[in-house]
Amino acid sequence: MKKLFFLFTIFFTALLSLSAQGILDEMKNGKTQDSLLRLKITGNGYSDETIILFMGASTECFDSNYDAYKLMGLMVAPQLYNYIWDTCINQAINMAVNVMPHIYVNKMVQLKIRVDTVTEATEVYTIEATEHSFPAGNQIWMEDTQENVWIDLLNGSPYSFIHSTRYAERFRIWFFPTTSVTLKANLEGAYDASSGEMTTTINGILPINQPFSGSPWNYSGTESVSNIPNADVVDWVLVDFRDATDAASASSATIVNYQAGFLLKDGSIVDLDGSSPMQTQRFLEHGLFPVVHTRNHLDVISAAAVPQFNGIYAYDFTTAAGKAYENTQADLGDGSYGLLGGDTNGDGTIDINDLTDNWNSESGTAGYLPSDLNYDGQSNNKDKNDVWLHNTGVTGSVPN
Ligand SMILES: [Ca+2]
Ligand SMILES: [Ca+2]
Ligand SMILES: [Ca+2]
Incomplete structure (x- = not known):
């Protein structure tokens, strides 16, 4: 009996591996956004695993070329499946490998377990994510509907539980993709009301690494490019995303993630490729409040x-002073609004x-300078008199 089980295990493992390998081969064929989650249940001296995969070519139904039916193992061995x-x-289907199309909204996947109830119901089982390949920012949680417990699968340790009935739809996996x-x-300072755009004069001297690593930002992100992606880039910006009920309570403690990216001459804030919007997690408790940091504007x-x-989230600070909390923006003279210039020390x-x-130390020099408030590549009296002077005494409104 043991030998038979051993052979069966080999067969099953091979089947699962073959199926997974086929999927991974598919992933290598240019479908880089495909994401895999491998879950393992352990207990009673045995283990089992199941795979959930999001892949462009698949469907929500059973795909004979990607999905794999669940084949049950020994009665004493715990079983985990979709x-x-x-x-x-x-028709209801039990699946070892569940391949579905890419998701752009939150999604729940039902798991099923089968445990041994012949022995006493004291056996401790664990479920854990042993492999995952989701893009940064995605969150995957497991809900234990019996205990009403949520487990962060990408950051948590194995989840232990006791279960006393043989079959159960006790666990659900929730996917919260980025958006x-x-x-x-x-x-x-960079805005030209006659053209309705910002100047790109310093595009050629922008650094290739994000410039917010020093004080006061002390941002440790590794955002870097081999070349500035296009001629429309005005400067680097740093955005943090906060999860709060209102702007007043959106303190730094509510930050869910930071990203450095680029500001384009039309005002667009984009990712490192110079065109895609930034991404943040969708799993927010309250509301999304973005904060825009620059090198020398409030x-x-x-x-x-x-x-x-x-x-898709979208917010345009440029259409009214009041789009920024407490109206901390400058009237640019043509119906547009912009961040107030002059905060050279941030x-x-x-x-x-x-x-x-x-x-004081930079005036009279040229380069990528914090005190170059009008973005012409030089620091001089124009920066002080045309930008800094009329904003002196203003304090920003972003909660600390
Ligand atoms: Ca499918
Ligand atoms: Ca300052
Ligand atoms: Ca200047």
């Missing part, structure tokens, strides 16, 4: 939670320290 209602054939955030903002936070349409207030810390 349970779907196949709408193509109106796009289309943001727009202008910089007062930070802004959205006055309201960013609305979401068809799974401390959140425009005052004399912005001159003493940077402008």
Whole structure:
């Protein structure tokens, strides 16, 4: 009997591996956004695993070339598998490998377990994610519907539980994918009201690494490019995304992630490729509040939670001063609004320290300079008189 089980295990493992390998081969053929989750159940001296995969070419129904039916192991061995209602054939299916199309919205996948109840119901089983390949920012949680416990599968340790009935639809896997955030903002100092765009004069001297690693940002992100992606890039920006009920309570403790990216001359804030919107996680408790940080203009936070349409967040700071919390934006003269220039030391207030810390030493020089407030590649009286002077005394409104 033991030998038979051993052979069966080999056969089953080979079947699962073959299926997974076929899927991985498929993934290598240019479908880089495909993402896999491998789950393992252990207990009573045995283990079993199941795979969930999101792949472009698949369907929600049973795909004979990708999906794999569940083949049950020994009665004493715990079993873990996907349970779907196949709408193509109106039939319930138990699957070892469940391959579905890419998701752009939250998704729940039902798991089923089978445990040994011949022995006492004291056996401790564990479930864990042993492999995953989801893009950064995605979250995957397992819900134990019996205990009403949620387990963060990508960061948690194995989840232990006791189960006393043989079959159960006790566990669900929840996928919370990242989502796009289309943001727009202008910089007062770089803006030209006659063209309605910001200058790109310093495009050629922008650094290839994100410039927010030093004080006061101390941002440790590794965002870097081999070349500035296009001629429309005005400068680097740093965005943090906060999960809060309103702007006033969106303190730094509510930050869910940071990203450095590029500001384009039309105000678009984009990812490192120079065109795609930034991404953030969709799994928010309250509302999304983005904060835009620059090297020398006052930070802004959205006055309201960013609305979401068809799974995409979009917020345009440029259409009204009040799009920034407490109206901390400059009127650019042509109906557009922009971040207030002058905060060369990035401390959140425009005052004399912005001159003493940077402008005094940089004035008269050229380069990628914090005190180059009008973005012409030089630091001089124009930066002080045309940008800094009329904003002195203003403090930003982003909660600490
Ligand atoms: Ca399928
Ligand atoms: Ca300052
Ligand atoms: Ca300048």
